[in-house]
Amino acid sequence: MVVPAVLLAPDVAPKAAGRLTTPQLYRLVAAALIALGLAAGAAQLAAVRERQALMHDVTAVSGPLSGRAQELYRALSDADATAATAFLSPGVEPAELRKRYLDDIARATAALTVALREADDEDAVRLRTLADRLPVYTGLVETARSYNRLGLPLGGAYLMEASTLMRQTLLPEAQGLLAAAQRRVIDAQRDATGTPITVYLSGLAGLAALVAAQVLLARRTNRLFNRGLIAAFLVAVVALGWTTVALNAAGKQARAGQTEGSSQVLHLAAARRSALQARADEGLTLIARGNGARFEEDYARVFDELTGTLGRVSIAGTDIPLRRWTQLHGEMREHDDTGDYRAAVAMATDPEPAGLSQTFRELDMTLDAALTAANDRVRERARRAAGALTGLTALVLLLTAGQLAAVVLGFRPRIGEYR
């Protein structure tokens, strides 16, 4: 902003507070008003830019980051569950399960590769562990597969080692990535919701100063109103009002994005995590062949978590598969516990629509759809929040310039009277 020449007059510097000449006083007041106007404009601009950046981060950076972390987690845990089911299938594994497992690994690798490009330090450590160990995991699964095809029990031991690596190392790291990404989304949403205190303070200070200046001028001159100052006041009111309304609208959207979006994502991701782990446990209990008690205990634990989470966020369409799963699992365990191992395996790998595989798939797909919708809501709300701030930067600049011009125009004739 160009500083008006009138303010640069050499005799502006006050010699002592009480002994100012009138033009000096006017110049000082005008300078103060301009400074306050600039401060208010700057505060508004900063608040708008900050919130735009936060929402942009949600739509363009942390949101996609969280999406990829979710994808990575899902791909890895689905690979674990699928490898177990494929291993259990009598004879040669079904081609469909093999493809599903390979697709999971391909998706995990793709998500890893993209994530590695833009990771911060903390994430990079996790990603490196994942990148180091994923090939080891797949190697163990293939070894398990070869031994299994040869008809040797050793295959089961390799598959369990693979699953141990997955559960004790890979999944916790992927979970860490997911939590960090989701924390970043929620932090951005929370920051965008806060009260813009500097905007209020600077705006109100500017308005108060304009009123005070008007009173001062009214006392020193015979004119009751100074048109320039009135105009500046009105412009400042518009700027403050407009910015406040827009920031609040954006804040509301950000809050909605959190309640309807990101906090749902947290619950749903947890539910899907539990479902996938329970499914893998089911298979591993059978693969362990008598050493599987701890997998069955783990199944009971994660299944409780699953029903608990789904009790907190009610998702339409999860009740029926959840009930059927509980029932089928009970029957399957009954078979295994009474020694009918083959019947238990047949139930666990049954590909029919009412079987365990499809029941799990149905639940997983319902959760996945709900998760996609929640992710979409996060993005949509962030987009709308950014939309509420569109054009505000230009408007704030324009109004601030107008306000300053009005102050200068209001004071110039008054200072001119003393020439």
Add this chain to the structure above:
Amino acid sequence: MKLRAAGVALVLMVAACSAPDEVREAPAEAVLPLPQNVQDPAEVPSAAPAPSCVPRASLRPTGALPRPGRMPSNTAMARIAQRGRLIVGIDQNAYLFGFRDPQTGDLAGFEIDLAREIAEAMLGDRGAVQFRAITTADRIPVLERKEVDLVIRTMTMTCERWQKVSFSTEYLSSRQRLLVRRGEGIKEFADLAKRKVCATRGSTSIIKIAAQPSKPIPVSTDSTLDCLVLLQQGQVDAVSTIDVLLAGLAAQDPATEVIGTPVSDEPAGVGVSKDSPELVRFVNAVLERNRADGTWQRSYDRWLASRIGPARPPAAVYRD
């Protein structure tokens, strides 16, 4: 002088602070995976002062076998016949002894054969067996809790165990030896000083490993298969348990071999609850018959002869 030192320190500090643009990557190093529940070094169960007894001596059969389905009343056999099936605790992961054939999903092996023989003698139906896969550590507890009628799971007859359960006569002799990778020059326990030797948790093998004068480091796992995985991955240098189980492991990996002087004598017997001496006598009668009519030999030849060499059925020893 002080000033120069300060100057040098300053230069060093600046040098230390101005990190290069690229973060120096630590050289990547593979981390080997582990099976679940590996203990390294293993907790060694205290070898309780063994009560003295003749571990092989069991109870003599009373006369000839009753006809299948016609068990004397008020006996464990009658109760089993009433139920219609014999419940046997077995191993599903011991290759050649009790394992699932992945192609068919069926249980097969030397010990599975024995369980079916007993079921046939008792119930007239080889298929009337309910197999329950149990862990090494569960063998005695499931008998004490009466969850199974018999345990046929390479269970070594020891005087200590005789205090808690009863055993049939010996159905297989074995000795604790070593499984190692071929061509590494390990021939005996003496070559394993300060090296890792694997066995299952809670087994007598762990105690034996720890007691060797060469002081190997015992490592324990949930199953002997996990030990073979560790051996293949180079995370242990040997697996030590009874030779018949080692033969089952060696059969799955031709790059390993069973070696070493036996460090124990471990007769395997069928585990039976202490409260059912009549069941012990019945099982012994079945074993007597199997030794005599060649059933034992046929099963041994089918599963084990080619892996651990020819053998004759172990002679029965009785305490009464």
